[in-house]
Amino acid sequence: MIFKRDMQSFEASIAYARQQDEQDELRGFRNEFFFPQYNGKDAIYFCGNSLGLQPKGVQAAIEQELADWRQVAVEGYWKAKNPWLFYHQQFSKTLGNIVGAKETEVSVMNTLTVNLHLMMTSFYRPTETRYKILVEKGAFPSDQYAVETQARHHGLNPDSTIVEISPRTGESILRTEDILQIINEQNTSIALILLGGIHYYTGQLMDMQSITTAAHKVGAIAGFDLAHVVGNVPLKLHEWEVDFAVWCSYKYLNGGPGAVGGAFVHEKHASDKNYPRFGGWWGTEESTRFRMEKGFIPKAEASGWQQSTAQVFNMVALKASLELFNAAGINRLREKSIRLTNYLEFLLEQIKGIDLEIITPKNCNERGAQLSLLFKEKGKEIHQRMTEAGIVVDWREPGVIRVSPAPMYNSYEDVFHFYEIVEKIASKRF
Template sequence: MTDYKLGRDYARQQDQNDPLKTYRNQFHIPKDEDGEDAVYMTGNSLGLQPKITATYVNEELESWAKLGVEGHVEGKHPWLHYHEFLTDTMADIVGAKPSEVVVMNTLTANLHFMMVSFYQPTKERYKILIESDAFPSDKYAVESQLRHHGFDDQEGLILWQPREGEELLRYEDLEAILEDQGEHIALVLIGGVNYYTGQFFNLKRITDLGHKYGCMVGFDCAHGAGNVPLNLHQSGADFAVWCTYKYLNSGPGSLAGCFVHERHGNSPELNRFTGWWSHNKKTRFNMRGAFDMLPGAEGWQLSNPPILSMAAIRASLDVFKDVGFEILVQKSKKLTGYFEFLLKDLGEDVIRIITPENPEERGCQLSIQVKNADKTLHDKLTKSGVISDWREPDVIRCAPTPLYNTFEDVYELVERLKKILNG
């Protein structure tokens, strides 16, 4: 365990010794009202823009301007194969084989496409299990899938809930649910990192448990990709989805990622929606033959993708590739541990951290509750130049992102919070 110390000098010393210190300069940092760098703590909501993004996007605009349609095959990065430029690094980040990963569509669209394949209800086995405080779009999506298949969206939805007076979920309670109703559950769908509490789940444990009872198992890794080591292949999960605009810094509303375990990748009998981008690349433009499915996760694509969005993703992934994900996780644990240390120094009668204390059970985000506070506290924090995130009823989410946040950022956040509380 790191021996943290109080005071700004310690924070500055840590920044000086940080092997990743130069990467902050590779991002655009928002400014506060005084023109100084804001304390930006919402990489869990929208990651900052790498400075190389404009170059990467403009390169494709230039190809379009100069080559027109020929940019599909003649550009520096031909559009026809553009998603392939993203695959290897993305696979490294989520812990998968390249054949198991593809960048396509957007997050909830991918979730629906995965459920087309992996939610195959019967009269006896049709229920879907999710965590009770799943991100709302996941809940909406599974409810609509239940209705689409003719089931009651309340009766068919099972919630894994925290115990009374607690925020974090217990695996024993999940085991009890599956032991009681496992034969009726078709799909277990859990957020890899819960957006509200920041709890990072043991994906393999959940997968093994779901498979034990004959359920398909998938994960929404929107708050995990680029944040924690997901190890999707080793988890054995049937599928996973994630966005790229949070920790992967690809820009608002950018394309999403999708994982399909290799045991499903070449299964022609597995139900799926298809389009011409899931057709054999070699014969795709012949236009006359019968459908010939691509193997692996690529076989779930539908249409040719938006290249400008993919260019922004490639820019961010090139930064990740240069850094290396393992060293990023090491800094993340140290930085968030320092944040936790400073918050605890304020006193547990003032601040309560609902995110797990064990670094292996969380990413960089800490979700904090301030005693007797409401949203006005968050508003004051924002006015002080701290960009954080408020979630009803009483949680402020802060995510010191290791690529561009510093120890002094964390120190400054807590100092400004302290000043407001002592106001």
């Protein structure tokens, strides 16, 4: 069967999949990662939206820091191959390219939720009339908890402070026009708009540029949780004038479990040393840090929000991965991702005998690498059968299997074998 979508011709055959892999200029990056094994072969790993695979360069990177710690101890802050005093700075250029920011607007530090609280401390400053926080209904729990407790911290009732945006009845995804309408309706009461750049459950990519513009028109701050976006979809945070954003590094960035998080602060805020924030030692200038003086004077950049000593061993895997991102290029990865995900969608549409709905937007410009498969019945059983067949995907209540072929290390053949297995499950041949 041959099918055309968005000027792409697809075939449901292993020969076609292998041909596409042979033509893929990024195919060599697959060999830079370790795959979990199933019956002596690489598992079909479509779970990079939850935890990315380990780059093979991680071990050598860790051994380098161990060697420096062993050989020069505390002097590693200045004499290590990658001096620890400036360790975080080596990420700025590549991360800036990935999120569309100046090097001074990004920083690796802490973890996502810690960074979210730090950003809200600076950017959520409610008044008697402007105090509401606009979020999407069903946001990732950590975001919900952060917003709820921030409201309580200011003595506010979360029920009257938090405005949740819901999809229309019978729909799974949010319409941009509905988000903009609510912003305009709430106008002078909104202090902060905080949305997931990609919704973790549905896989919907938000129109961050339009939302930011609308937020600023009514005098509100625009912030985003980019956990499912960074390393997945190219961004233009500086150009869009997003106020702040936070992310984790263990999903598409392959930084390892619990890896260091990241933050973006637009230069219009970051360059203002008087902008309110919680201060910490590592947020000061390196040249004056060891004077041990009173009086917090932050760096005039995003790293002015840093708190403590760089988490070197929690940054090492990210360093190894970003070297691969720098070589591959986020735009080339995005192009391949669109093709892979479109092919996966095409193949899933060929399967009969299973009540499956793809709730992720069909428009490839409104999604990243993830397709969320809603099973009306037997979803957990199907997920278990996938696991038994060597497929690694994840289940999210109340009824979705998230499938995410990562372009850095997944192939068309992976996608085709996934389809074969699901088709066998549907036809009860597995």
